[in-house]
Amino acid sequence: MLQVRNLTRRFGDKTAVDDVTFDIPSGRMTGFVGANGAGKTTTMRMIMGVLTATSGDVLLDGSPVTAAQRAQFGYMPEERGLYPKQPIIDQLVYLGQLHRMSQSSARREALALLDRFNLADRSKDKLESLSLGNQQRVQIAASLLHRPTALILDEPFSGLDPLAVDSMVELLRERTAAGVPVLFSSHQLDLVDRLCDNLVVLQNGRLMAAGTGDDLRATAPRRHRITVSPDAGWLREETGLTVIDVAGPSALVEFDDDVHAQRTLAAALSRGTVQEFAPIRPSLSDIYREVTA
Known part of the structure; x- marks a missing residue:
């Protein structure tokens, strides 16, 4: 289980995330919702160690998460972080090797994921030649490539057509069935309602609600x-x-x-x-x- 405890992040006089606490249970999908500027992306970046928290902790099974453990997480930023002029398969293999995968296993896993998204025949194309929705598919593949121990996904369904959404949902359910904790943000509340076991709601950097669907419905x-x-x-x-x-x-x-x-x-x-x-x-x-x- 990933545990966020009293996370706070200030930028000068502005408090972007204010004393936020919630759990991301293993084997469950946790939906992270809030308006633009609510603090979701900042919280995710602190979980991943991309941003240093002003105060608070991120725990894994009750102990502070280490850099080595974070390296095994899968992270998908809201802004695409891939190289537009590089062939898709080359950069996915490179990213896999950064996660200590062998070149052959990274290539095998990358092609399998691309096939799941109907992109195997485009594997040697440059990323910029793809539509925005297909670029999103490749970004998702990059986050799943090394079979991460936790998944932190910032707007993973943005720009995806219904078939791609279904493929992504199937992949995430496979990961949760294997015990992986998943946190994803989305403005598509119908998707959150359909997929999530847990819900976390932020507003103006503060936690408004957190818990299982049944717990929140009871209130x-x-x-x-x-x-x-x-x-x-x-x-x-x-x-x-x-x-x-x-x-x-x-x-x-x-x-x-x-x-x-x-x-x-x-x-x-x-x-x-x-x-x-x-x-x-x-x-x-x-x-x-x-x-x-």
Whole structure:
């Protein structure tokens, strides 16, 4: 498990990351979300040792992470860091050798990854000859090449078409199934909701929420969709709930507790037909919007 503990980074008078603490469990995908300027990239750079923290620690299984351990991590920066005029396979093999892979094993792994992204036939092309989406695929391959012990990915899905997203998701799931902790940032909340076991939310450099999806959903408001006959307007007069919206026979309400939910259900049944009385399971994107509102 990777553990971020009280990380802070200041640039002069500006605090970009302010006392942030969260876990990146092994074998799980952790989504890292926040608006532009929230501090996600700065946090990732501190995890990787690219930036020195003003204060705080990054731990691996409870001990401070070492330079040798970081060298085994896979890192994908938001800004592409490859060489545009160099053949793709040459630079991937070179990067693999920097991670102490043999030339033959680096070439074999690079070609296998390129094949997963349908780029094996372009392996000898210069990077700049590829579309931006395909350049992103190569950058992803570079981060996975040495079979890293942890993955820190900054906007890995940016610019990818749906098929490339599916290929990337499959690769990440293979890594998490092998016990690798994965942290990735994204502005695509639907992807975060579909893929992530854990969520970390930053706003203005501060931690707003962190935990498993179930833990975060448990703290969300108790909202229900109620559909009755003939009209749901009477719910506005009930106690122990807040009416979010009413449209004819249908209403969205937020209960104070389960007692008031059951009391309201009984009242609805006494008035006529209840066609729907269902709790709404918030998505992780709903939780993000709630905690950053």
